[in-house]
Amino acid sequence: MTMEITIENIYNSLQQVMDPEIPVLSVVELGMITDVVLQDNGAEVHMIPTFAACPAVSYIQRNIRQQLEKDLHISVTVIVDKHITWNSNRITEEAKIKLEQFGIAAPKRLAEEVSEDLFVEVPCPHCGSTETYLRAPFGSTLCRAIHFCKSCGQIFEQFKPLE
């Protein structure tokens, strides 16, 4: 059975496209999709990278095309949207819980610019303690920082808050 080509079904299909560096989160949950436009013979998907130098952009674009072709049998153009910039408030609340369960602390919600305060007492995703401190503002990927938990004695990573 072929699914009907609707915006909703396209979004459902995009929920299956995972971020290659955080495989429990989809491109939708991360807030990387900015628009979906139906066209005569397919669709146009607009997306934004989390960080400008993200090496996975062309890989993600390909995965989006393949997923939609597989699920909906349509041809898809994936466009990098230059009018919208990604920020960490775009991550959905549901996704933040998944992120914590995956072992990565979620970014605190940004009310204003990024400051040192956002790196203080980040709850440890292993034991929940807030007796933690920032070890380094850079981590194993561009979007992560490294923290240390004094309660359980473990290093953990945090998805960085980004303006």
Added chain:
Amino acid sequence: MLNNAITDLLTKMADDELIMGHRNSEWTGLGPVMEEDIAFSSMAQDKIGHSWALYRIIEENLGGSQADIFAFCRPENEYKCCHLVEYPNAGYDFSLMRHFLFDQAEAVRYESMLESSFEPLQQLSRKVKGELKYHTLHANAWVMQLSKAGEESYDRMQTALNEIIALAAGIFEPGKANEQVLIDAKVYPGEKELYSRWLDRIYPVLVKASLNLPPLESITPAYGGRTGQHTPYLAPLLKEMGEVFNLDTAANW
């Protein structure tokens, strides 16, 4: 006329970031502690990503050559990076102080472009500004920590500052006729203005670190890079950086 001036400005910025990114990447595997190794490697990735975004604007909006070709296949005298980024890493003191002075300069430059009349630059600046926060956060923290970490450490940071300040002032080399065109068209506020904003930005951090900014009237800024006159360090770097790419410039990766 205006487009040529914008291309000139973006080339300077992109070349600075490409070369600084390459120098940062030379710390990969050699950082003094693991976190610092990761920090410089991450900043290398950011810098090269930002330079790529600028080269893409030149290609897409200003009729320039294909970004990779432009980045890797120009003769040395067509690069417009400043001398500061060309110097080898030397010790961690030198590298860290350069990182501090360079990234604070980048931060004021991109912030000034949030209101640029050239839309692609305005859009990119919004993106880069947030990412640069992490570079300046890192730089400030280490400059302050190492300056308070005992006599030898303090001396080395002060010596590094004394040695680098003239190179750093060279970032703001006047852009002659092009610069006035850009100021008039409100693309950005010009080098003189950025230089003064930069001093306002670095000064409070240096005060907190108890470091003394050398008297600026006594220094001779290292100019020349913006017109293609480079230090002897650039040519070998370009050769190494482009070595694989230049084996086959048409190869598909």
